[in-house]
Structure formats: C-alpha cells, structure tokens
Amino acid sequence: MKNYSIAAIPADGIGPEVISAGIDVLKALEKRLGTLRFSFQTFEWGSDYYKAHGVMMPEDGLAQLKAFDAIYFGAVGAPDVPDHITLWGLRLPICQGFDQYANVRPTRILPGIESPLRHAGPGALDWVIVRENSEGEYSGNGGRAHRGLPEEVGTEVAIFTRVGVTRIMRYAFRLAQSRPRKLLTVVTKSNAQRHGMVMWDEIAAEVAAEFPDVSWDKILVDAMTVRMTLHPQSLDTIVATNLHADILSDLAGALAGSLGVAPTANIDPERRFPSMFEPIHGSAFDITGKGIANPVASFWTAAQMLEHLGEADAAALLLSAVDQVCAAGIKTPDVGGSATTRQVTDAVIHAILES
Ligand code: NAD
Ligand code: MN
Numbered sequence: 001m002k003n004y005s006i007a008a009i010p011a012d013g014i015g016p017e018v019i020s021a022g023i024d025v026l027k028a029l030e031k032r033l034g035t036l037r038f039s040f041q042t043f044e045w046g047s048d049y050y051k052a053h054g055v056m057m058p059e060d061g062l063a064q065l066k067a068f069d070a071i072y073f074g075a076v077g078a079p080d081v082p083d084h085i086t087l088w089g090l091r092l093p094i095c096q097g098f099d100q101y102a103n104v105r106p107t108r109i110l111p112g113i114e115s116p117l118r119h120a121g122p123g124a125l126d127w128v129i130v131r132e133n134s135e136g137e138y139s140g141n142g143g144r145a146h147r148g149l150p151e152e153v154g155t156e157v158a159i160f161t162r163v164g165v166t167r168i169m170r171y172a173f174r175l176a177q178s179r180p181r182k183l184l185t186v187v188t189k190s191n192a193q194r195h196g197m198v199m200w201d202e203i204a205a206e207v208a209a210e211f212p213d214v215s216w217d218k219i220l221v222d223a224m225t226v227r228m229t230l231h232p233q234s235l236d237t238i239v240a241t242n243l244h245a246d247i248l249s250d251l252a253g254a255l256a257g258s259l260g261v262a263p264t265a266n267i268d269p270e271r272r273f274p275s276m277f278e279p280i281h282g283s284a285f286d287i288t289g290k291g292i293a294n295p296v297a298s299f300w301t302a303a304q305m306l307e308h309l310g311e312a313d314a315a316a317l318l319l320s321a322v323d324q325v326c327a328a329g330i331k332t333p334d335v336g337g338s339a340t341t342r343q344v345t346d347a348v349i350h351a352i353l354e355s
Helices: 015-033 047-053 061-065 083-097 162-178 196-208 221-230 242-255 296-308 312-327 341-354
Strands: 002-011 036-042 070-075 102-108 126-132 136-145 153-159 183-188 215-220 237-240 263-267 275-279
Touching (some): 002 015, 015 070, 015 296, 061 083, 070 083, 083 275, 102 162, 102 242, 102 296, 126 242, 162 183, 162 196, 183 196, 183 242, 215 221, 221 237, 237 242, 263 296, 296 312
Parallel strands (some): 002 070, 070 275, 126 237, 183 237
Antiparallel strands (some): 102 126, 102 263
16 A cells, blocks of 8 residues: 555635545545545635735745645635735745746647537647746846836846756656657757747757757747747747746646646655645636636546655546546536536546546
C-alpha cells in the first residue's frame, strides 16, 4: 500500500466546490484499487483568510506545505480583494518558493464535448502546452515612479535567464520526445522583443541539438493564435514564456470546449519540493454556490497529480472514467449539458467503481 499526503488548498469561489469533488473521486480510486491511500489535509487559506488576517496565507505557509507529496489547489480571486493581492499572496509564492518552473497544460477535445471549431471532433486537437513558470514577464520586477502624477511611469520588466530558459526547453523537448508524434513548437516574439526573446530562440536551437529525434519549429505568438485556430492538427507539444503560455492556454481551453475542463500542473521536475495541481480556471464568482461548476478540470489535474506520484495506472483509470461520463452526455452547463457538479462527480465515481 502506497501512502500519499496531499495538501488541499481549495481557496476561493468555485475552488472549494471542484476540490471537494476531486477529493471524492480520489477516494473512489482508493477504494477501487486498494493499492494506494491518500491523506488529505485542508488549508483554509485564500481571500476570506486575507480579510481576517491581512495575508492570504500564514507567514510560515510554505514551511507547512513542504513535507507534503503534492498540493491540490482550487482557485484564487474574490470580487472585493484586488487580483494582484490574491495571486501574489498565495498561488505565485507557492510556484516560485517551490521552484515549480514547469507548468504543464494538456488539452484535448473530450468525447461528447463540442469544440467551437466547426470541424474539430475528438482527436483534432491533442496538445500539451509547457509554460515557463518561474521568470519571464511574471518575475515581479518593475516599479512605479511619480505615482498619481501626470508624469507617472510604470515598468514591468521581463527577466529571462540562461539557466531558466535552458531548463524549460529541456523539459519541453523531453516531454515532446515522450509523446508519439515527437513534435515541439517553440513560441516566441523575437521580432519585436529583441533581447530576452532572441536569447530564447538561440537556446531553443542549442537544446534541440540534444534531441535529434524531436522535430521542432518556432512561431511568433500572434501567428500562433491563428495556427491553433485554423490548423490545430499541426501542433503537439508547445513551449512558451510565462505570459504567452498563460494566454495561449486559455485559448486552448476554450477551443477544447470550456475553461472548465482545462487542467494544469506546476511541476518541480527535480522533485526537491511538492508540485502543485490545479484547474486553469479562476474562482468564477459568477457561478459560485450554484452547484454547476464543471469539475472535469479538477479531475484531470488530479490525474496529472497521480502521474507525477508514479501512479500512471490510477491516472489512466480516472481519465477513462471522465471520458466515459462526458461521452454519456453527463456534463455541466458550460459544455452544453444540464448536470450539476454533484451529478458529474457521482457519475465519475460510479464509472471508477464499476471499471
Ligand atoms: P474564471 O476562470 O474564474 O471564469 C471565466 C469564465 O469561465 C466565467 O464565466 C466562469 O463562469 C467560467 N468558468 C470558469 N471555470 C468554470 C468551471 N469549472 N465550470 C464552469 N464554468 C467555468 O476567470 P475570470 O472570471 O477572469 O476571473 C475570476 C477571478 O479568478 C478573478 O479574481 C481572477 O483573478 C481569478 N483567477 C484566478 C486563477 C487561479 O487561481 N489560478 C486563474 C484565473 C483567474
Ligand atoms: Mn491564466
């Protein structure tokens, strides 16, 4: 029996709804397989915690999380707390503090879910976006001078380091190599951004030489939005900067049918620290408390967590249960169904236990 300790941070909005659904599904896997056990500890951090204590998590938050095998995260964001506080107060300190430099975002069109692309059925789109998660445009460097005055200046400095770019390129090439098509697209903006982005391109070419069996190409980020929409089959593994991949992966989620199905993993590939698994979507306060949040992203990221823990069979079982339930049309309103979060969760649990 393998034992895994999981820190659950449901946080804000629909976060608690989709994380508790995910925990129920993981418990069903435990029951079905009999070979693994999870112990969950829930941390009540987030915007309510901020309103009570003035911080999103306690000062020793990272120390409290460090010994866990993985972190299962909901979403942050509240209508009455500025977004930069919720993001920089909880999610980003975990990603940066635990050097989770590879953000991995698989996308595919699930059976029974319609893509807004007219001719794209299941199989038309099967991507993994690798997002640089430790530096670039979100390095947090910048400042404001002459605040509030007409001559006010704000800067937001993107920082690219040779170490940071090389390690994410290696991660992306290795991931591309492990997939059947062995195909990597490197996203760039080196026409306009002629320093850090040109270095990004140079390092891509250097790392490519280490992976002669991977075919790769590069494309400017603006052209990439067109390629994703018009030629989705031409893509497989994709690597992009922190900002570019943030934007492209929301587009990918929408093309796959809904943000409500899109998962993400924040990985420390060197396994010095726990990695963190979360849906891509935010706290979705427009649907909070209605019981209709799509839990599929939360299930899919739980499967990413299982894979990271070395439980590939359990991950495959969970994904196939999700596929079955989607194919049967048991789905929430964001993907054209009428089921509730609970109904989808119960159907996935049933599929797991009956498999
Ligand atoms: P959002 O992802 O919360 O919602 C965008 C739209 O998608 C909404 O209409 C929402 O109802 C829908 N949606 C999202 N997830 C869904 C799900 N599981 N099921 C059904 N529908 C779903 O993005 P937003 O509205 O731009 O932001 C809301 C808050 O979330 C903001 O405070 C923002 O800063 C925060 N946010 C947090 C994260 C994160 O925690 N990682 C990511 C994005 C946004
Ligand atoms: Mn985003």
